[in-house]
Amino acid sequence: MNPDQAGAVLHGDGPLLIVAGAGTGKTTVLARRIANLIVSKRARPNEILALTFTEKAAAEMEDRVDRLLPYGFNDVWISTFHSFGDRILREFAFEIGLSPDARVLSQPEAAVFLTEHLPKLGLKHYAPLSDPHRFIAALLSVFSRAKDEDIAPRDLLAEAEKSRSAAASPEEKEDAQRTLEVARAFQAYEDLKAKKGFIDFGDQVLLALKLLRGHPSVRGRIQERYRYVLVDEFQDTNYAQFELLKLAAGASRNITVVGDDDQSIYKFRGACLSNILGFRSAYPDAAQIVLADNYRSTQEILDSAYRIIQHNNPDRLEYRDGLNKMLRSHREPGPGIRCVRHESVFSESEAIADEIRGRVSGGGSSPKDFAILLRTNAAAEPYVKSLNLAGIPWRFSGNAGLYDQEEIRVLLAFLRAVDDPGDSASLYYLAASSLYGLKGSDCAVLTRSADKEKLPLGDVIGRAAERPLPGLSPGSAPILKEIRSDLERARELASKMPTGRLIYQYLESKGTLERLARSSDASSAREAQNLEKFFEIVKRFGHVCLYDRLHLFVRYLEPLRLAGEDPSSAEATLEENAVHILTVHAAKGLEFDAVFLAGLEQGRFPLSDRPDLIDLPESLIRDILPSGDYHIQEERRLFYVGMTRARKELHLSSSMNLGKKKQWKASQFISECLDKPRLAASPGPKPPLDALGIYSGGAGSAPASPGEGPAGSLVLPATAVEDYLACPLKYKFARVLRIPVLLHHTTVFGIAVHEALKFYHLARRDGRKFKLAELLRVFESAWRSEGFVSREHEERRLEEGRKVLTAYRRKEERSRRRPALVEESFRMTLGGPAGSAAIRGRWDRVDMSEGGSAIIDFKTGDVKSAKEAGKKAAESSQLALYALAFERRFGRLPDRLTLSFVKSGLEGSVAPRPEFLEKALARTEEAVAGISRRDFPAKPGFACRWCAYEKICPAIK
Incomplete structure (x- = not known):
């Protein structure tokens, strides 16, 4: 360890803020501090509480502490904030009148619940007759944000009444009335949940906070139980979480937080940057240690990253507290940073694929050494297609995408076709899928007939199963009969059995489960994991919906997706020998030899600001608003995170043409991070036939080979x-x-x-x-x-x-x-x-x-x-x-x-x-x-x- 790391590990009692820049070993420091507390006998393992934000991060922390403890025993409570809050609630539920078996609603379950009870919310503006479900996701988002800010329905009601009384213009009165409508809906939502014995994710923290605030005996037991509290990624905490932390730490104030304000990228999840900026306001005597020795990236990359992040001054910890956060590299110089401006997104993606192919074929690199980082999931398609064309294995990991996986698309098509015999598009997709393999020429004959006779495709398939249409291939009849039989059987069962059982029987009858059981390749393993994730969604729907039937599940699919229910597909591991395509959010905490930050156009990265459909009144927000543009500052921090994922080399690429008439400008962040806009000339366009190759394959046609898990991680x-x-x-x-x-x-x-x-x-x-x-x-x-x-x-x-x-x-x-x-x-x-x-x-x-x-x-x-x-x-x-x-x-x-x-x-x-x-x-x-x-x-x-x-x-x- 370097001296700063050692100082953090060996710090005695009292509050400690560790400002840990990218690649400075913050997780190692936290794990070593936990181990040192135990080995030095200052605390027993079960007297230590360590909190982080994801189950994956908690598991990594547990694994590191396991390796450090000499006797191999780790009984430290390492968990997410929500798991910690839930544990307290279950243990002391009776103190606040909560049922000990209260069910936690996930975000999609909450969307289903809210949709089912929409008439009871008293909505007018936010439940338009033309589209009653339009604001479901926005309502859930504002309820969640209110809980992050420790705002109760009564607080929002009071503020709305106050605004209505003070309103001077028709516009102000209308705004106040809308806030009042949201506040009443918020109260109704809380009352309905309580009646049903439900809580949501926000409640896991907020109710735990309420419990500790209102019950000194419980607060005393928690403070006695956990003598040391440690928090990772403190910059991502929200107001309610910090309040909970302060109560858990109590008078001993043995709280250690690790974070970096320059890597705060989760405002959309309620992260409160004021927490890390104001930690020393809550604990004026807190020790402060800055970790600035970087063991990941070259100095050129670090200097460019530092250059761009300074554009967020004066709203940075470094500027406010007079710190020095300029990172010092401990790595040999590398190729550095290259910036290229391309003619089109297609030439950009092809150039990246060609660069990777050349490096891999030359024998000096492996596909897993490279990562393509993007601002959004939707931007991935051209890069996927170009890697397919180049024959390079790839894996995509975003924060969404399950519904875009082929096996899930087919299942959704099946469900929609069963539910609605007139849904010809879904039936077409199902018939052409690998489950049935109907030829494209046969599909064309059937759709032409359906168009000509103005009939649903299902009716035409039913007739053709008995009397083949002219032009159909000889082998089509058995397939058409199979499709008709499967749909008829499923429709017969759809009103009699739960959705999950119906889907399971269908997959079993098609041999899908048996095929997955017999296969040992990586793509089959991922397919099985994606199916498991989808079944989890179906199961959760069944737990919340009054009647679990296919028709209702299909009906709620769209509200689920609007509410953000598109979970990530099966995750790649870094050991897979494949190029990793990730959103920058998904890349947080990872590192690669070479990083391509792609799609760097103004309006795409940084994304254009899109205000929330429903806002909380600013007077209730406890986060300190910056002097600069908060949205651009958040996007800049995200860019900084993307840059600092690179070990040896960083490629910045943008395009002028994205398939639309307008010409796109390069991202402002490119010039901000470089001394001058070093835009290399784009390679000339490929010959026309080569350029068409991008359409040769779709997502998933170049799967990665399976990788071995890291040793000792079992x-x-x-x-x-x-x-x-x-x-x-x-x-x-x-x-x-x-x-x-x-x-x-x-x-x-x-x-x-x-x-x-x-x-x-x-x-x-x-x-x-x-x-x-x-x-x-x-x-x-x-x-x-x-x-x-x-x-x-x-x-x-x-x-x-x-x-x-x-x-x-x-x-x-x-x-x-x-x-x-x-x-x-x-x-x-x-x-x-x-x-x-x-x-x-x-x-x-x-x-x-x-x-x-x-x-x-x-x-x-x-x-x-x-x-x-x-x-x-x-x-x-x-x-x-x-x-x-x-x-x-x-x-x-x-x-x-x-x-x-x-x-x-x-x-x-x-x-x-x-x-x-x-x-x-x-x-x-x-x-x-x-x-x-x-x-x-x-x-x-x-x-x-x-x-x-x-x-x-x-x-x-």
Whole structure:
């Protein structure tokens, strides 16, 4: 470590602001500071709270801390802000009258919920009769922004009333009335959510803040629990998150924040730049350390990046506090920066592809050394096509794009064609897809006939399936019959079964799932992951919508997409030997040898400012507004982030012609970052036939080869060991390919029972009464009507669950036992000849008393005798791992390990003797070795008949 890094790692108590420039090792510093707090015995692992913004960043932080701790144990609570807020809410829900099983609505679920309850919001201007759903996304956005700013509906109502009273002109009165309409809709939305037992993402932070503010006893417990608080990417926090942090840190003020105001690029997510600019206002005595030694980029790149970011003065920390943030490179000089102005976007994309192809074919570079960074997802297409033409593998990673993947496009076409027999466009796409493979010439014959007779394409296909039309190929008849049969069958089932089950049966009937299970190439793995993501959207829709049927799902697809529901497709890994095409937002935290910042036209980067459809009153905004143009400043910071992704060389490229009549100007950022506009001449145009080659392939035709994961990065849940050893191929289907499966009724039963037991045990732990009615309400709220043979079957299982929980509670109420820990998470690292693996899990219940300690794991499976229960406990590697994690935390082994089978009331217990633990460790090592080798053979046996993958497993065929 350099002296500044060491100073940050070894800082004592009290507030600390680490201003970490790009490439200065901020994540390493945070991880080392956490490790140092533990190794120096200033804090136990579970007394440290570390917060970041994405699950991926949290996982990376956990992995780094794992590697640093000498005894390989990491029980630090490292999570996102929303996970932290949710954890507090679940634990102390009763304090604020929140149901402990409150369901968190994702953004698309909130859009569905708002759409379903639109008539109850009292909207006029924001629900026009011509397009009632037009403002759904804008309303959700302003509600979310209000929560980021710690603005309650009553605050917005009061401000609207105040503005209406003070309005002097008709325009001012109209603006005030619109604000009043939004405020009332906001209040109605909150009331409707509360009635249904829902919260949204903003509530996870805001309600946690409300809880700590209003309940000193809870605040005291949180402050006592977490003696040290550390925050990554502090520049991206919003007002409510910073308020929550200050309360969590409390009087000890042991809060360390790491950030860089020059890399604040998430204003659209509510990031409050004032937090990092004003940290020392909240903590006047805070120590401040600047990390300026850059280990990523050449000095020329850093100097140009510094030159452009200074255009944001005086609204920068460096300018305000008199710091020196000019980065110093520790890398040898490289090719530097090249800037080229092209005739058209097509010549630009071809020039980039040619440059990469020449470098790769020359043997000095690999495709993965290059990245093409763009301002938006929509800008990617010409670069994808040019790379295809050049035969260069590529991977696209944006912050959206799932719906643009071919397998998802086909599914959407199927759903729309089933829902609307008159949707000829969707049916055309479906028929021509790989699922049916109808020839283009046959499609043309059918569409001409449909146009001529003024009929939907579906009617023409139905007739042609019986009496072939002139011009159709001889092999078309079976395909047309198959299409007709599939659609008729799906329409028959669409009103009878949930959307997810209908889609699953369709994919199963087309052999898609079996094909994915048999394939081992990277493109199939990504296809499976994309399908899993789509099934997650369908599942969430079913949880929120009153009636989960295909017609309603299709009806809500557009509001979902308008609300921003286009999640990213399966992510690429940096190990894939492919050119990475990314938005600059998606590239944050990454680095590449050579970066092409492309599409640098004024109006495209920087994007033209597009004001929000609905704004909060400025008087309520707590973020300090800059003296300059905030939008341009944010775009400039984004450009700065893009530049500093480059290690050795940076290419800046722009085009004059984007396929429209206007000639585009080069981005102002080009001249800002260079001493002078060094615009190299564009290569001359290609011969006409070569230029046409850009149309030779579409997205996805040059997939990347699979890459190996980084060594030592294996993270496994404690249940994974037994899952792998039972059947490695099933493990691959479920945890590697993540092939979607229908939810089984035993899973529904188990989840609901575990959820009810969790909240009952939390109440017991805290000495609170938890009535039987409350217990059953949690159970029924966690229930899902999926996977049952019939409605009668579901009712019988529901009643069985009620009886099981009633009996368990009766038994517990007679007992004096009280849980010490409930659903407590742990993480530990185990090493062996095959490499290390981080094992993570949760103890359902831990009892600790004078009589000894016990880990209890609850099961909802069937056992017929105490002997069978004991045998299962004695063979459980999972229990052994739980015992080892307990030892790592408390310095001793538990006295007893128990499997509690709640249906029968039987228990099986085992003592964690050395031979028991050694056997489990050997089994764990076997599983880790197999998973690391990607060795997934099938283990056919009696249990296959109950396997969710039985119909697609090649070992059974």
